[in-house]
Amino acid sequence: MTKLLIVDDSALMRRLLTDIFEAADDFEVAVARNGVEALGMLASFAPDVVTLDIHMPEMDGLACLDRIMVVRPCPVVMVSSLTADGAEETLEAMALGAVDFVPKPKGAVSLEIDKIAEHLVDKVRAASKARIPRSARLRERVREASTGGLAQSRKSRTGSAAPSFRDQTVSPGNSEGNGLVLVGCSTGGPPALDALLGELPADFPWPILVAQHMPASFTGPLARRLDRLCALTVREVERATPLLAGHVYIARGDADVILSRRSGSLMALPAPSDPELFWHPSADRMVESAMRMVAPAKLIGVLMTGMGTDGATAMTTLKQRGGLTIAEAESTAVVWGMPGALVERGGASLTTPLPQIAGTLMNFFVR
Structure with a gap:
């Protein structure tokens, strides 16, 4: 069974998502009402994958995601709106370490969610098997462990320069001209x-x-x-x-x-x-x-x-x-x-x- 933690401040959304994933028969589901509750459940429930709303009271989805990726990294799927603001926030979430996102249904959620249920389950199943790079946020995780959770979180990533491949011998012919x-x-x-x-x-x-x-x-x-x-x-x-x-x-x-x-x-x-x-x-x-x-x-x-x-x-x-x-x-x-x-x-x-x-x-x- 895949352990799924659903994090959403809407009681209706939590119930609908729980019904969808319990009907799929291969998920053990727990729910949290906001980011604070979700962080408190990371150790006790130990989820394999998390679905995370963006806009929530006390601690929003981006702040919660930032802490998850430092405290206990696991695959996270953001549940976001299809607005321009929702897109910007979702891209920020993916920069912080989210694996994927699922757009919220338009209109009445209770009427529309069945239309995306199969797609939603497929995405979360795939995310549960996703690879979280061991190097992701490693410095912050080490600092977190050494300071007992007092380290400041940050929303930045470091990249490494690509090495030279001057000895590469495979090429599709001459590189001159338009390609x-x-x-x-x-x-x-x-x-x-x-x-x-x-x-x-x-x-x-x-x-x-x-x-x-x-x-x-x-x-x-x-x-x-x-x-x-x-x-x-x-x-x-x-x-x-x-x-x-x-x-x-x-x-x-x-x-x-x-x-x-x-x-x-x-x-x-x-x-x-x-x-x-x-x-x-x-x-x-x-x-x-x-x-x-x-x-x-x-x-x-x-x-x-x-x-x-x-x-x-x-x-x-x-x-x-x-x-x-x-x-x-x-x-x-x-x-x-x-x-x-x-x-x-x-x-x-x-x-x-x-x-x-x-x-x-x-x-x-x-x-």
Whole structure:
């Protein structure tokens, strides 16, 4: 049984969520009304996974999450609204260590929650198996243990520079000319994007196109956040957009992104989501579209943390046609579903820990 702690100040929400997870038969459920109660239950209940509301009295979700990741790290799924403010807070939560998020139902919760119940259970199941890096917040955890809980919490992370890969021998042909890097990710993706893009220089020679599974109200704030954190220019694909070197393009949520050429220029366009595909924005559709517009030898596919298999089929084809594909290693992926599926299909040219992917990309352009 998976031990789940539900933290929400709404008695109705606690009851609805409890009913959903108890009906799933593989969860032992406990509830807390706010962050203070939740922290008090970490030792006694010892949850495998936590669902955490953001707005609560006494101690809100962000403050509670900050303490969980220092006192007793475990997978946390945020329960957030689909507003712009909710998106910003959720991205902050993921920077603090949350594994994933579930948008709250719109309208009357009691009437709408059944529509997301299956999706909610799947996400929490996947999160319960997520890898929390041992190095995450390690310095603060050591300080916490040595000071008896008096240490100040902080909402910052440190990154490590990617090592040089000048001895790398795998490459998809000549790197001269126009090419494109295609990145797919899902659960755990925003912090992984921080780590990847934050190590690349402003003059990175190829555009980077990203399919991160998210609702439309979240991808704009994600692009703005990454733009603040990275040397690269980061934009959401809201309309037909020419692709430029040194730029990152985040596919709009609840839609897909495809490529086209206009007057010889490579363009990214938002497209209605393909109903035959389960995840959106679809990494598979993005890569398939890119292979129709750009020679595979000029494409690099990167598949990072995420539940499911999105991207694995198209990137396997990309490798077979002469492109370079990089799967994030299991040792660093929060959820090794997507990159693991690529490896299992034989579609990964390289399997690389997250801190080394940026160095691998840069090495491709080293002469």
